[in-house]
Amino acid sequence: MLSLNILHETRLLSRNYWFISLSMMLLALCLYAGHNGMKHFERRQLDLQAAIENQVAKEQVVQEVALALSKGEEHPSSFRLSPTNVAIATGRLATMPATEMSKLGIGQSDLYAHQLKITSREDLATMSFNELTNPVQLLFGNFDLVFVITYLVPLIIIAFSYNLRSQELESGRLKLLASSPIRTNLWLLQRFIIRCCSLTAILTVALIVTALWIGVALSSQLLVFFLITYAYLAFWFAISYLVNILGSSSARNSISLLSFWIVIVLILPAVINQAANSIYPTPSRVSLLNEIRETKKELSEAQDQVLDEYLRNHPELIRNEGENAFGYWQGYFASQEIMEKTLAPLVDAYDQQLEKQQKWIDAWRYLSPAVLFQDGATQLAGTSSKNYNEFKGYVKSFSLNWRAHFMPFVFDNKMLDLDDLDNIPEFEYRSSIGASGIWINISVLLILSVLMALRGLGLEGKRQLL
């Protein structure tokens, strides 16, 4: 029966102008979404390139000064080799390079910074991430390929399959079909599988054409992206199959499926997020920033006192060159560390709440297949919250190392030389977020699809045809 149904569906679909138009529309949507992703990627690369060039130029100047001084020459900008200048003015650039895959899903990359200048002036609590963005865009996301697949493809699947059984029933053809020695639910499942394969093939072609156009090379990650897309498609076809079996009319099927779409794609993700905010509320960001400012102000007003207190905790830094050996910058560096310790409970509480929220969302993402797909797809694109949290962790850790590295130089009042410059810490971000977590998402989507298909088959004979 399968080969017969394949031939039958091929004939029907190839003569259906609506289906051909739908395929063309899907291709156009993918190309437009891919174009948006590519433009965003290019903007991100340009920003990164400009920041790198700016940073390289600054470091070049410092190198030139160090080189001149090493040759015994005089240089008017010798102040550039002071540890405070290198630590604060020159700094280091922490970057999170965009992968080609990020063209497929913009994800959080338009919300969070993917490049940060690390200096000893940086406030760790505020170095994350600019949250100013278009609220409408925040609600629906960017029009990229992940958006098209998450939001629009399920609607196309619904339009493509909502009446596969009810149309037969309403036209009276189902009685003719059911008078054949077939299991009607199995016959219907085969038609759904064939339609699912047809749409999958069209979407695959559209995605490959788009990927080639926007310059995403074939890679194992792209293949996993295809797989999670197929699993998501299978889920929507499976739910449509079950609704077709349980539903009695095309109108009721379409309303049921659209309700599922609203719940799965819009309501559940919003409810999960809102629940995370309610159960693990984060302290106000404004209060946090105010607290930081207040503490900073207090510490800078009492900088001498702070320096004394700091040296009591770090006696190894005490020098015997006289009381005037330590000045403003030593006090500043000391106050930075003390400020960080003072604010640590507040900042940690904020971060811990964010972490708990993320864990809550991770745990409940199984409620919504749309969240499962989006989470997996943006992870593959390297633009998920997890990627940015990981980058934030790298930045935090590097920032601490950076100041710790310069502390001895600052308290020694020692100018840096070429060797010192060579030994300045380098920032390197290597994502450890692979595809392993995504396999769980794919498996859950496939298991849900299979369970729904089996449930549909199990209803054979339990519901009367008329």
Place this chain on the structure above:
Amino acid sequence: MLHAVNLTKKYQESLALDNLNLSIEPGDIYCLLGANGAGKSTTINLFLNFIAPTSGKAIINQIEVSKDPQAIKKLIAYIPENLVLYNELSGLENLEYFVGLAGMKYHEDEMVNFLQEAGLQDEAFKKRVKTYSKGMRQKIGVAMAIAKKARVLLLDEPTSGLDPKASNEFSELLLRLSQQNVATLMATHDLFRAKETGTDIGIMKSGKLVEQLSTEQINHSDLEKLYLNHMNS
């Protein structure tokens, strides 16, 4: 071949079929007459296992329909009042599909023979069904029955809405199938066609079989009088 034994179907409080007993042997064409809602279609739906009986048995070829519907459906062909086919496919393609669902596969030449046997014009074979008249679509139904080598034909008002010529052609096809020992149960409102084509006639009223007779026992006008008497009583 085809037996109803105390066959009853109730829908909540309404009795759609009340204790029906009938027997149809190979070669018989049994015509069920009756007003709308008399229970004719319910009888056919019970033999097709589209609905389950409340009590009693529908038996085809000594197999109880509700016990092994798949085995039964290999033996039967069903033609409803309005045979809805896939409009975007040709008659030949529709035949291929529905016969294929019955587990049979034929070469195109053989299927052309079935369509010719059913009386469809040659030029229509490869035309899309959306261009077909009702009579042409019913002929595809007959071609399906021939191709399936059906032993039982279940027809639910198959000539309703056909013009007299098409109706007559359809009757001739039934007679040819009857000569091949096919047992036919046909629900119809057409008294004339029932007398002309049928071997037996049953008159139904309010779910009950109120009259059974052989077509040889009665002429056209007496059949009409008998039918109207039952309907008016």
